Amino acid sequence: MSIEAGSKLEGKVTGITHFGAFVELPGGSTGLVHISEVADNYVKDINEFLKVGDEVTVKVVNVEKDGKIGLSIRKAQDRPERSERPERPANSERPNRPYQQRSNRPQGGSRGGGQRQNQSRPSTLSFEDKMSRFLKDSEERISTLKRQTESKRGGRGARRG
Structure with missing residues (x-):
């Protein structure tokens, strides 16, 4: 066989x-x-x-x-057909959640000088725009964390006692 x-x-x-x-x-x-x-x-x-x-x-x-x-063994068992998942609502039917600024972000006055741009953004951004904004925000957060960590350690080249 x-x-x-x-x-x-x-x-x-x-x-x-x-x-x-x-x-x-x-x-x-x-x-x-x-x-x-x-x-x-x-x-x-x-x-x-x-x-x-x-x-x-x-x-x-x-x-x-x-x-x-x-x-x-599990694929050999006869199971009743699963019902189809309900269709997801179209974008127009979903609740609109505008972009909101996170409250724990530092406001303006960062080292580069100048104020932050207005945070109200149109909801029709391209993927590339969203990615570049994400990278920019991410780099800002990382530099803020590094600055905070360095100040706690006494900056670069500090002697440890």
């Missing part, structure tokens, strides 16, 4: 390891059910789900050229 990906077969658990279980398939070949393919939920200890000698229904996930057979 040839084993093809997608087929469901009955098999017998012949060995259990920390990473999965070996299942003997009809025709004498053996495949591996990885621990992530045992159940739909997280499996910490495979011994809680399987024992050597258990008869299981498996689905063939893949058959590699070197003869290794990947199996899944």
Whole structure:
């Protein structure tokens, strides 16, 4: 009997390891059910789900050229179809959240001189504009953090006592 990906077969658990279980398939070949393919939920200890000698229904996930057979118990189980997710509302239906300035940012008076520009921004910025604004804000925050850290250490080149 040839084993093809997608087929469901009955098999017998012949060995259990920390990473999965070996299942003997009809025709004498053996495949591996990885621990992530045992159940739909997280499996910490495979011994809680399987024992050597258990008869299981498996689905063939893949058959590699070197003869290794990947199996899944959870994909072999018949489950009712999941209902489709509801459609996301269009942009016009979503609440409009204008850009708001964060209150913990330093206001004006930074080393470069000059005041910050007006923070009211149009909501139709391109991706590139948003990225450049993010990079600018990020660099400002990093330089502020560095200045604060240096002042706590006594500046550069300070002797440690």
